[in-house]
Amino acid sequence: MRNKEYRVSDIMTCCISNMLQDNETVFHGVSSHLPMVAMKLAKSMHAPELVHLNIPGGVNPSSIKNASYSSAGADLLGTAEAYFPLEEVFDLSMRGKLDVAFLGGIQFDINGNVNASVIGDYHKPKVRLPGGAGSAVLIPTAKKAIIWRVKHDKRTFVEQVDFTTTRGNLWKIVTPLCVFEFRKGKLYLESIHPTSSFEEVRDNTGFELLYDEIKFTPEPTEQELVMLKKIDPYDYRSIEF
Amino acid sequence: MKEAIQIIKDGDTISFGGNVLHRAPMAAVREIARQNKKSLKVVKTAGAQDIDLLCSMDCIESVDAGFVSYETKYGLANHYRKGVQTGKIKGNEHACYTVICALRGAAMNVPFMPVKGLNAGDLLVKNDYFVVVEDPFSGEPITLVKSLVPDVAIIHVHECDEKGNAIIYGPKFEDVLISRAANKVIITTEQIVPESKTKLNADRIDIPGFLVHSVVHVPKGAAPASCYKKYEIDDKSITSFIKMESKDEIKMYLKDYESRDYIGERMGRAL
Numbered sequence: 001m002r003n004k005e006y007r008v009s010d011i012m013t014c015c016i017s018n019m020l021q022d023n024e025t026v027f028h029g030v031s032s033h034l035p036m037v038a039m040k041l042a043k044s045m046h047a048p049e050l051v052h053l054n055i056p057g058g059v060n061p062s063s064i065k066n067a068s069y070s071s072a073g074a075d076l077l078g079t080a081e082a083y084f085p086l087e088e089v090f091d092l093s094m095r096g097k098l099d100v101a102f103l104g105g106i107q108f109d110i111n112g113n114v115n116a117s118v119i120g121d122y123h124k125p126k127v128r129l130p131g132g133a134g135s136a137v138l139i140p141t142a143k144k145a146i147i148w149r150v151k152h153d154k155r156t157f158v159e160q161v162d163f164t165t166t167r168g169n170l171w172k173i174v175t176p177l178c179v180f181e182f183r184k185g186k187l188y189l190e191s192i193h194p195t196s197s198f199e200e201v202r203d204n205t206g207f208e209l210l211y212d213e214i215k216f217t218p219e220p221t222e223q224e225l226v227m228l229k230k231i232d233p234y235d236y237r238s239i240e241f
Numbered sequence: 242m243k244e245a246i247q248i249i250k251d252g253d254t255i256s257f258g259g260n261v262l263h264r265a266p267m268a269a270v271r272e273i274a275r276q277n278k279k280s281l282k283v284v285k286t287a288g289a290q291d292i293d294l295l296c297s298m299d300c301i302e303s304v305d306a307g308f309v310s311y312e313t314k315y316g317l318a319n320h321y322r323k324g325v326q327t328g329k330i331k332g333n334e335h336a337c338y339t340v341i342c343a344l345r346g347a348a349m350n351v352p353f354m355p356v357k358g359l360n361a362g363d364l365l366v367k368n369d370y371f372v373v374v375e376d377p378f379s380g381e382p383i384t385l386v387k388s389l390v391p392d393v394a395i396i397h398v399h400e401c402d403e404k405g406n407a408i409i410y411g412p413k414f415e416d417v418l419i420s421r422a423a424n425k426v427i428i429t430t431e432q433i434v435p436e437s438k439t440k441l442n443a444d445r446i447d448i449p450g451f452l453v454h455s456v457v458h459v460p461k462g463a464a465p466a467s468c469y470k471k472y473e474i475d476d477k478s479i480t481s482f483i484k485m486e487s488k489d490e491i492k493m494y495l496k497d498y499e500s501r502d503y504i505g506e507r508m509g510r511a512l
Contacts, residue, residue, distance in 0.1 A: 030261055030287055031312045055260060055287075056412035069314050069476070072261055072287075074411040074469040085413060086260075086286070090338040094357040114362075117334055122367045128325035128332055130310030130317060133287060136336035137358030165334075166362035239313050 006220045008176045009034065009238040010228060011193050012148065014220040016174055017041040019146060020050055024099035027053040027089050027142075029133055030072040033236040034148055035102035040064050040231045045224065053098075057085040068234060090134065093141045101142035103135040105149065107161045110207040112170050112182045114139065114147070115161040122163050132165040144171040150240040152177045154206040176241075177201045179217060186210055191217040242503055245427050245455040246272045249393050252302070254282040256344070256389075256423055257291050258396035258416040259466060261312060262474050264409075265291040266397035266429050268462040268502040271495050274298040284344070284389045286337040286415055290466065290479060293318040297491050301330055305370075305389060307337030315483055334364060339371070339386045341415060346388030347422035353385040360384060394423035396448065397463045399471065401430035402439040405453025406446045411469030417447050425454040429462040431471055433505075458505030 016038035020026060024047070028035045036054075043050045043060075052060050055072040058080030066075040077083065092098050106129050107115040116135060120126030139145045149156060152175035170182040172190070178201045181190040189211040192201055202209055220228075228237070246269060249255065255273075259265035270291045273281070280302040283292055287308040295301045297320035309321050309332070324330035335343070339356055346354040353372075360382070365371035370387040396416045401407040407428050409416060420426050428448065433456070439446060461468075465475035465482075485491050 030308060031310070033313065056263070056414070058412075069474060070262055070312050070467075072312070073263060073467065077412050078470070086337070087341045087415065087418065090341065094338075117364070122363075124328065125326055128322045131306065131308045131332075131334045132336060132364075133308035134337045136362050136364050137338045137356070138336075140361045141358040163367075164363045166364075168361050 006225060007238070008193065008195055009241055010220050010225065011195065011217060012174055012176065013038045013041060013228065013237045014224045015179060015217050016146060016148065017045065017224070019172060020047055020100060022047040023049045025051040025053060025092065025097065026100040027098055027138070028071060028102040029055055031104065032071045032102055033067070033239045034150070035146070036064055036067065036071045037228070037232045037237040041224065041227060044227050044231055053084060053089050055086050057083050059084050064231065064236070065233065067236065090137065093138055096141065096143070098138070098142045100144045100146060101134070101138040102146050102148065103139060105132070105135065105147055105165070107156060107158050108147070108173060108187070109158055109161050110187050110210070111167070111185060112187060113161045113164045113167045114170070115163050116165045117163045119162050136166045139166045140169050145169060146171055147173045149173065149175055153204050157205040157207060159206050177204060188212070191215040193217045194219050242268065242272050242457050242459065242506060245457045246276055248425060248454065249273060249278055251279040252281070253392040254284060254390065256284045256391035256394045256419045257288065258394070258414065258419060259463065260412070260414040261287050261289045262466045262479070263412065264397055264414070264463045264468050265289070265466040266395045266462060267291065267464060267466055268459040268498070269395045269397070269427065269429050269457070270294055271498050271502055274300060275495055275499070284340060284391055286340045289318060290482065293320045294482070294491070296320040296324045296330060298488065299329070303331035303333055305333040305335055305340060305343070307335045307340055311479070311483070315479060319483070333368060333370065336364070340389070341418065342386050343389040344415065344418050344422040346386070347390040348418065351388060353387050355383050356386050391419060391423035393425045393427060394419040395427045395429065396420060397429045397468070398448070399430070399468070400432045400434045401428050401456055402434055402436045402450070403456060404436065404450035405448070405456050406439045406450040407448040407453070408439070408442065408445055409447045413447060420448045420452055426452050427455050427457065428453050429457045429459045431460055431462065431468065433458045458508065459502060460505055461501065
């Protein structure tokens, strides 16, 4: 008997959690509640020695329950085991010692170009976006870059991005509909979430879907859902939805 | 406060402490807006209401930052966004790390810093503060970022003595670095403590007084941003600011904070 009491935000969180391995050093930045919860979930389930790094510099915060409006707040240091500030997290990545970085973006294309800068012309933008924050230096230097985006439509997955904030060295992109993997210079459809369908992914993606076989993302397990309620009782993982 | 902010000249490069909605020196930012400074160039890894408020009052010419936005719950920094879109403000987009490197360059008084990582994407193509050169030692290409020297850094701290010896509790973000990179440092502080107390914690001083130009006592000087273990963000204030569109509304907002922003000095006089 499978538990159907889960939402897309739960699938995304669990699926990201399962990409993380024990002993990895993992960084998330500002406006990153869903990856923050996924990291905590991984630590609580299969990766107890995962090292959680963040902007305020708290290494392995024991709780994320008070990080309500910010994933860059002092709570992440208040309950941490050590202080390792942001500039040193960047230095760590430059030395090739950051295993995973979580980054955002507004537009993506099949060639792995990421836009977090502008819609329209770079110097005369139609929309000035917040900016890529650390992504332009972290995507090229982290061993694995995972991108999450809670929108999946033809304005997000486009034929060609308006501006390339950074490119290449992506590993996975997780959306509310599916997971893409970047290999051989292209985005491949890796798995479709059980709440979606091939047709839905196809109809909402602005480029051709490349895939080897059609697979589905595993559903969250009972244990994962129980743990999510415990570590994230206020449902920060759904803030962006 | 009035006096401290008067050292800022139109056209100066300014750097603020804190990060997004945390420990930004908001009382000083509001005073800059009240004094109607113009053509400021702001340098910060990740800004939110500090940059947005100064953009709304037309104080800013350019912003060098990796990220300018509120977090998820509050949405984009619309005054900044509109300023860049209409061409009033130049948005110099960095990766946050390149701002750090540009400040490190300033702290060492060298014209540029080599920076790794920035070898993909078009930020280095479209912006003139990044240049790719050949490493004279290995012959490999390396990106340089131009150093950014703030004329003035403004940092809000938890405690500080009258000489400016300052201690930050909790996350320091880039504050220690900007205090070394800037020509002048203004400290706003929750609390002025006697020198005898800071002396007991000399090894905990983050910013030594000899680097500090002026000290302003402003309890709740980061509000509506948060200050570690002192206060959380003021949700109501931020929410109401975000809805404001006209300069008149924002002037009222600044007026509303005026007595709170000068309270520390009044307390000082009463002593």
